[in-house]
Amino acid sequence: MGLLNPGQAALVKGIKGYSMPVYPSRRTCGVPDFVAENTKKNVGFAKMSADGTALADAYTPGVPFLEPKTGAEAMWNAKMRYRGVGMELSRLTTSISPRKGGSDWIKLTSDLYTYMPWAIKNGTKFADAGNVEAMTYFSYVSPVALAGQAATYTSSADKPAEVFYYFPGQRRTRRMPTYSYDAPQIGYENQYNVDESYTFSGLLDRFDWKLVGKKEMVVPYNALGMYDFNAKHEDVLQPEFVAAAQRRYELHRVWVVEATVKQGMRHSAPKRTFYIDEDSWALLGAVDYDAQGNISKVREGYVIPVYETGTCDSLAFTQYNLSEGRYLVDGSPIGSGKDIKWIVDGAGNPLMKPGFYTTENLRAMSER
Numbered sequence: 001m002g003l004l005n006p007g008q009a010a011l012v013k014g015i016k017g018y019s020m021p022v023y024p025s026r027r028t029c030g031v032p033d034f035v036a037e038n039t040k041k042n043v044g045f046a047k048m049s050a051d052g053t054a055l056a057d058a059y060t061p062g063v064p065f066l067e068p069k070t071g072a073e074a075m076w077n078a079k080m081r082y083r084g085v086g087m088e089l090s091r092l093t094t095s096i097s098p099r100k101g102g103s104d105w106i107k108l109t110s111d112l113y114t115y116m117p118w119a120i121k122n123g124t125k126f127a128d129a130g131n132v133e134a135m136t137y138f139s140y141v142s143p144v145a146l147a148g149q150a151a152t153y154t155s156s157a158d159k160p161a162e163v164f165y166y167f168p169g170q171r172r173t174r175r176m177p178t179y180s181y182d183a184p185q186i187g188y189e190n191q192y193n194v195d196e197s198y199t200f201s202g203l204l205d206r207f208d209w210k211l212v213g214k215k216e217m218v219v220p221y222n223a224l225g226m227y228d229f230n231a232k233h234e235d236v237l238q239p240e241f242v243a244a245a246q247r248r249y250e251l252h253r254v255w256v257v258e259a260t261v262k263q264g265m266r267h268s269a270p271k272r273t274f275y276i277d278e279d280s281w282a283l284l285g286a287v288d289y290d291a292q293g294n295i296s297k298v299r300e301g302y303v304i305p306v307y308e309t310g311t312c313d314s315l316a317f318t319q320y321n322l323s324e325g326r327y328l329v330d331g332s333p334i335g336s337g338k339d340i341k342w343i344v345d346g347a348g349n350p351l352m353k354p355g356f357y358t359t360e361n362l363r364a365m366s367e368r
Contacts, residue, residue, distance in 0.1 A: 015241055020218065111138065
């Protein structure tokens with residue numbers, strides 16, 4: 001068990017039939033030349049904010065801190081990994097397994113678009129891009145109770161995300177100032193918090209971040225089965241876990257980062273550990289602990305090589321809630337019949353422009 005993180009070990013020990021198919025390691029993750037050049041330029045240039053939790057500036061797209069000195073720097077490398085200027089996910093289904101003793105899955109289908117203004121191919125500086133990490137739009141397609149609800153997020157490095165949510169029953173757009181950190185996401189029976197998206201998202205300012213170092217570990221890698229958009233939900237999503245045939249693991253070096261909630265702050269997971277791929281800086285795993293020090297949630301991010309970008313990415317992920325015996329899958333196109341689109345050149349694409357992610361456009365799109 002020494003090559004597994006504590007969360008993975010808990011899954012193997014605690015869930016009957018759970019297994020992890022391990023394959024020979026293949027280093028399939030690289031970067032385009034322009035990303036490598038910006039990474040070189042960041043040596044001695046990239047800097048963090050005064051409190052050490054937010055990226056202040058860096059040449060982008062590129063890795064800000066090739067040899068991170070702090071846990072926060074490593075996390076920002078993960079946030080700023082090159083994955084193109086944006087992504088289009090159509091008919092994405094987020095699934096949550098039934099309650100213990102039940103049989104009803106939660107399945108919410110949405111269209112989701114993300115734009116990263118700092119990732120333009122001809123390059124910029126993060127500060128010149130407004131220190132905006134990402135802009136996101138999503139609209140629920142199903143179930144009927146949520147269909148038509150939509151939202152835009154503008155995530156910045158050094159301030160809370162600006163979130164605006166459209167409620168079709170009220171025909172109103174509302175600002176959601178507290179829809180961040182460990183706030184439960186709407187529609188998921190308190191199984192899915194905002195900052196759990198894609199293994200981790202959001203600000204770092206509620207935690208102290210410790211860089212533990214590098215370690216060889218068994219991690220999800222080249223897990224193309226989690227991106228099989230022709231696969232069927234019922235074949236992949238088993239009652240207790242994702243089918244082993246869809247998952248794939250290899251031995252790789254990862255950066256290990258520990259997050260401990262700051263004194264005077266609160267969070268539902270006061271301690272967390274993250275595992276970041278050495279080659280791609282993709283988040284491959286996370287373990288959350290409760291106030292008693294017990295493992296509460298385990299996340300896995302499934303990294304794959306992406307032809308369009310020349311890099312790797314980990315959009316699809318699972319989260320196991322050990323305290324309630326349920327799990328969720330998000331970011332995976334399984335069951336959608338539609339592949340994910342990674343966008344490298346946003347020219348002429350209205351989804352890859354800041355104007356698409358305004359409150360005015362949110363209302364206009366929702367009321368069509």
